Amino acid sequence: MSKKTTIYDIAKALDITAATVSRALNNNPKISDTTRELVLQKAAEMNYEQNKLAQALKSGKSYNVGVIVPRVDSNFFGSVIRGIEEELNPQGYHVIICQSYEDPKTEGKKIDTLLNAQVDGVLVSTTSNSKKEPLKRILAKNIPLIFFDRRKDMQGVSSVVINDFEGAYKATKHLIDEGCTKIAHLSGNFSLEIFRERFSGYKQAIIDAGLPFNEDWVIKTKSNRTDGIEATKTLLQLNPRPDAIFSASDFAALGAIQEIRAQKLNIPQDISVVGFSNEPFTKFMELPISTIDQSPFEMGKMAAKVFLEQSNNESHVKMEKKVVLDPQLIIRNSSLKTQVLTP
Amino acid sequence: MSKKTTIYDIAKALDITAATVSRALNNNPKISDTTRELVLQKAAEMNYEQNKLAQALKSGKSYNVGVIVPRVDSNFFGSVIRGIEEELNPQGYHVIICQSYEDPKTEGKKIDTLLNAQVDGVLVSTTSNSKKEPLKRILAKNIPLIFFDRRKDMQGVSSVVINDFEGAYKATKHLIDEGCTKIAHLSGNFSLEIFRERFSGYKQAIIDAGLPFNEDWVIKTKSNRTDGIEATKTLLQLNPRPDAIFSASDFAALGAIQEIRAQKLNIPQDISVVGFSNEPFTKFMELPISTIDQSPFEMGKMAAKVFLEQSNNESHVKMEKKVVLDPQLIIRNSSLKTQVLTP
DNA sequence: ATTAAATTTGCAATCGATTACGCTATTACA
DNA sequence: TGTAATAGCGTAATCGATTGCAAATTTAAT
Structure with missing residues (x-):
């Protein structure tokens, strides 16, 4: 009252x-x-x-920042968001979270809603086939737009991503170092740059090692467990059979492991497996899965920092900043033939 | 421009x-x-x-709702948030997410920040020892406050929780039905109602079955994997040794499983295990873990609905609504002695 | 003591949308 | 035709905070 x-x-x-x-x-x-x-x-x-509303109306700044991710109930995006918040909250900003559910149409709607709410900036991890028009609407209003993890090729838009090529290269190189010579690859949706890059890194590592590159050993998946199982079924029927699988996603890697075991083959003796993303479960498994860590938390912080820079940039000189984080290879038992047990 | x-x-x-x-x-x-x-x-x-800001200033409604959770990078809270968004977005509301990191002081600060931002409502999952003063400040401003999952006893505050007692009862009963008679319990922080309730449900099921209740078989943990390992070490030294463990958290259950296996005992033959929360990894494990599903998505939707009701309630009659969702037992191989393999 | 300079404070417009109140037309009805 | 009722639109205040400009007051300087 x-x-x-x-x-x-x-x-x-x-x-x-x-x-x-x-x-x-x-x-x-x-x-x-x-x-x-x-x-x-x-x-x-x-x-x-x-009353922040009155102040916002007067100043034109809402101190709200929009974040659009495919979904929040995944460890990766959850951690990115956490990083963003940790960086922006102390500066007085609030974070409005939107989910695109991987649907470009929904993404467009959310963008309009955010613009409508007078956000001071928008951080986006795009869907596999985002439309550029809604994104351009953000730029047209002179509102900072920053991509993280998944970017679109747009002039003047800053981005924070990891070096997917490098991550895939490291993973593949590691398998080669462990003595594998017939390395298969579970890929993802090629309309996403991250999967194209991971594929390239994989291929380059193989070529650099003087190993033959085999098209048949590359299978596209939807980056989930069941697709991983199906793809692995196909791979295991090949002759010669691959002796390693580098999966562009942890979930597909999980499926691969389950199928390999179902066929009574040993990991990593018969087949080594490396995933991508360092999802929590990869660590907890009975057979912990080697993977690539994307440092989502740091990615979030970085994206927020880029936004702040852009936002505080008084001059009207536009700048495009590309931050590329270095991925880290995490070696676990799914690929370590010279078994070194860790407590 | x-x-x-x-x-x-x-x-x-x-x-x-x-x-x-x-x-x-x-x-x-x-x-x-x-x-x-x-x-x-x-x-x-x-x-x-x-311009929503101008409209907000005039109408006094910001169409922003604050959500405070211990953290977002957990599947449970991520899913709850997803449910909340799915219900509120169509109504024109935005969700501002804050994290308390389980710290009551941080929680208080976030509450003040949200109030300051003129939110139209606050949905909170409290920390283990939340202070009531900040929460009362919300009520003092006549802003709807709704608890979900973790509640505080406060008059006039609605809440959406699951029946933790029932969930624990179901889990324990299931173990008894499978032939277990010496069931241990990995508990959590007792200053949280949910863990007290889960303990009660466990105890009641044992008593109802005419089994002896043994204090030594109840061990408090911090609901994480390492605590689960430690607690299990203790349990396995007991004589007689428990033949089942009902853990109030999936993570502690995971630790328990790892320790049991480390001691070369078989699950579920020697010891059965049931967790709580249906975290994704419980399903993916080589030995899938039986657990209790809390339907976080529905919980989020429900909490949002209660907020909407409260918010649209023109009359000044305050009402307190308590929604209790029914938890679901998910039986997997960690507790199913009559092995029925699923594909 | 008088004027110039500096310090403090008030006036009023502004941000953009909403709305009670009242003023014109227009229509209705006898 | 005259009067009342109604539809349609304008005037101006309001939400709460900010800020350029002017006014008032104090201080400094001669």
């Missing part, structure tokens, strides 16, 4: 104007120390809280 | 007043159809978009 107290209430109580109160609260130097003290005291006493 | 068009721009272009434009856009019946058409057309043409 107690109506919120405004600066007018404080002004009335002290018999001064709201203007003076506002200035006092904002540490404006044109206010005498005595008045400032008086105001601050009264404000505390009256339990004053600034 | 292109300044946003306002209703004043439209008014000027049509040589009418902003008031008329506003009414036309809001489908006010006091406007002629011809004018309305004209305005709508011009608005579309000029690419008009309503």
Whole structure:
């Protein structure tokens, strides 16, 4: 019931104007120390809280930032969001989270909603076939747009991604170092740059090692467990049979492992497996899965930092910043033939 | 560069007043159809978009709802949030997500920040020892407050939780039905109601079955894997040794399984294990873990619905609604002695 | 003491949308 | 035709905070 107290209430109580109160609260130097003290005291006493909406309307800044991800109930995106929040909250920003569910149409709608809500910036991890029009609408309004993890080729848009090529290269190189020579690859949706890059890294590592590259050993999946199982069934029927699988996704790698075991083959003795993303379950498995860590938390922080830079950039000089994080190979028992057990 | 068009721009272009434009856009019946058409057309043409901030300031409604969870990078809370969004977005609400990191002080701060941002409601999953003062500040402003999953005993506050007692009872009963008679319990932080309830359900099931209740078989953990391992070490040294473990958390259950296997005992033949929460990894394990599903998605939707009801409730009659969802037992191989293999 | 300079504070407009109230036309009815 | 009722639109205030400009007051300087 107690109506919120405004600066007018404080002004009335002290018999001064709201203007003076506002200035006092904002540490404006044109206010005498005595008045400032008086105001601050009264404000505390009256339990004053600034109305951000009014301030937002006046300043044109909402201190809200939109984040669009395919979904939040995945460890990767959850961690990215956590990184973003940790960086933006101390700066007074709130994060509005939207999910595109991998649907470009939904993505477009969410963008419009966010623009409508007067967000000060938009951080996006695109869907596999995002449309550029909605994204351009953001730029047209001169609102900072930043891509993370999954980017689109758009001029003037900054991005924070990991080096997927390098990650795949490391993973494949590791398998080669462990003595594998017939390395298969479970790939993903090629309309996403990340999967094209991972494929390239895989291929390059094989070529660099002087091993033959075999088209048949590359199978596209939807990056889930069941597709991993199906693809592995196909691979295991080949002759010669692959002696390693590098999967562009942990979930497909999981499926692969399950199928390999179902066929009574040993991992890593018969076939080694490496995944991608360092999803929590890869660590907890009875047979822990080697994988590539994408440091999602740092990615989120980085994306937020880029936004802040862009946002505070007074000059009208636009800049495009590309941050590429280095992925880390995590070796576990699914690919370590010289078994070194860790506690 | 292109300044946003306002209703004043439209008014000027049509040589009418902003008031008329506003009414036309809001489908006010006091406007002629011809004018309305004209305005709508011009608005579309000029690419008009309503400024939610101005509207929020005027109406006092921000159409933002705050959600506070211990953390977002867990499947459970991620799914709850997804449910909340799915229910609120269509109603025009945005969700601002905050993380308390299980720290009551942080929680208090986030509450103040949300209030400051003029949110229309706050949905909270409390920390283990939340302070009531910040929560009361929400109520003092007459802003709907809803608890989900983890509640505090506060008069007039609605909540959506699952029946933890029932879930634990079902899990324990299942173990008994499978022939176990010496069932241990890995518990959690007792300052959280959910863990007290789960313990009670466990105890009641044992008593109802006429089995002896043994204090030594109940061990408190921090609901993580390492604590699960430690607790299990203790349990396995007991004489007589338990023949089943019901863990109040999936992570502790995972630790238990790892320790049991490390000691070369068989699951479920020697010892059966049931967890709680249906975390994704429980399904993917080589030995899938039986667990209790909390339907987080539905919980989120339900919490959002309760908020909407409360928010649209014109009358000043306060009501307290308690929704209790029914948990579901998911039987997997970690507790199924009469092995029925699923593909 | 008088004027110039500096400090403090007030006035009023502004951000964009909404809405109670009231003023014109237009229509209805006798 | 005259009066009342109604439809349609404009005027202006409002939400709460901010800020350029001007006014008032104090301080400094001569």
